Amino acid sequence: MSAPVAFSSQATAQRTCTKTTVGAFGFSPVKTCQFKSDEMKIVKQQLCVRARVRNKLYKGGKLKVVSSSDTVPTPITPSDIIKQFYACINKKELNQLRGLISDDCLFEDRSFFKPFQGEKDVMDFFGQLIDSMGQNIEFKIGNVCEGDDFMAGVTWHLEWNKKQIPFTRGYSFFECSMEGTKLIIKRAQGVIESPIKPGHSSLILLKMVTSLFDAFPKATEWFLKSPDAILKAILKVYSMVLGPFISPFLAWYIKYWKFMQYLLSSALKILVFLSKIFDK
Known part of the structure; x- marks a missing residue:
């Protein structure tokens, strides 16, 4: 309970308020205060008391102050x-x-x-x-x-x-x-992203593929169920039929360009050497 306050004719606009603290088992008064009946101040005082109570955590039958270590971490998304x-x-x-x-x-x-x-x-x-x-x-x-x-x-x-x-x-x-x-x-x-941009030709290719799918539905179903088998079969046919003919040509082509690279690098070295002689 708050201490009694005498009201006079000159202080009719004054009110009393009680500041309380939260104890272990309830609320007990600590001290009283008086202030003028300014509604804004009353609202601020009420909000202050509510904020203090809201910052407490009820745990084990007692009210406990929430510290920074008691905060719940934000879940990972x-x-x-x-x-x-x-x-x-x-x-x-x-x-x-x-x-x-x-x-x-x-x-x-x-x-x-x-x-x-x-x-x-x-x-x-x-x-x-x-x-x-x-x-x-x-x-x-x-x-x-x-x-x-x-x-x-x-x-x-x-x-x-x-x-x-x-x-x-x-x-x-x-x-x-x-x-x-x-x-x-x-x-x-x-x-x-694909570095190849076919543009409208992709629509033409799609039309050709869909026409083949519609013309051979059974083969299409087999292909869609196991596309890796088709690729493996193509690679096998290449290695058995085309590989023996294409591989020697590719090997010769690679050797040819290596020889051309050697000639060009030798020509550049000779030109650099001659330029150094004439600069002297």
């Missing part, structure tokens, strides 16, 4: 995982990159015929990728979009010394999963 993923590649930190990938991760790069399955194959691929990038090339990510079930997509391109490299734009899709309390990458797909 698929966007954060994607940013860490490309940051590890740019910094060439394979150990940290390995921590973002699940043991049964599946990575599909459309530049390769087969996907990379498992942590070992995926990490071997990224190890070769980092070695191929050198010291000045890095990924620059663009828009990152999140979907349901820990799905996310990102656009990117390659840069050399902060300058964009042509024909290196691409996009990737990531599927993450929770392992305990950790969010990791379970599956990823990457597509890179």
Whole structure:
């Protein structure tokens, strides 16, 4: 209870208020104060008391002050995982990159015929990728979009010394999963921009392909079920029929250009030597 306050005819506009502190089992008065009946000051005082109570945490039957160590950390999102993923590649930190990938991760790069399955194959691929990038090339990510079930997509391109490299734009899709309390990458797909721009000829080619598919539906179904088998068969026919004829020609062609390179380099050396003699 607050201490009684006498009201006079000259102080009818005054009020009393009680400042309380939160104890272990309830509220107990600490001291009283008086101030003029200014509504703005009353509102500020009430907000101040409410803020003090709101900054307490009820725990074990007692009210406990929340400290910085009691704050709940912000959960990691698929966007954060994607940013860490490309940051590890740019910094060439394979150990940290390995921590973002699940043991049964599946990575599909459309530049390769087969996907990379498992942590070992995926990490071997990224190890070769980092070695191929050198010291000045890095990924620059663009828009990152999140979907349901820990799905996310990102656009990117390659840069050399902060300058964009042509024909290196691409996009990737990531599927993450929770392992305990950790969010990791379970599956990823990457597509890179093609340096060949067929334009309208791609529509003509598409029309030809669809006409063949419609004309031979059974062969089309077989091809679509196992496209790798067709490619292997073509390579086998090449090695058995065309290889014996084309390989010697290619070998001779390579030797011819090596000989031409030797002649040109020798001619340049002679010209440089003669120029030095006449300059004297």
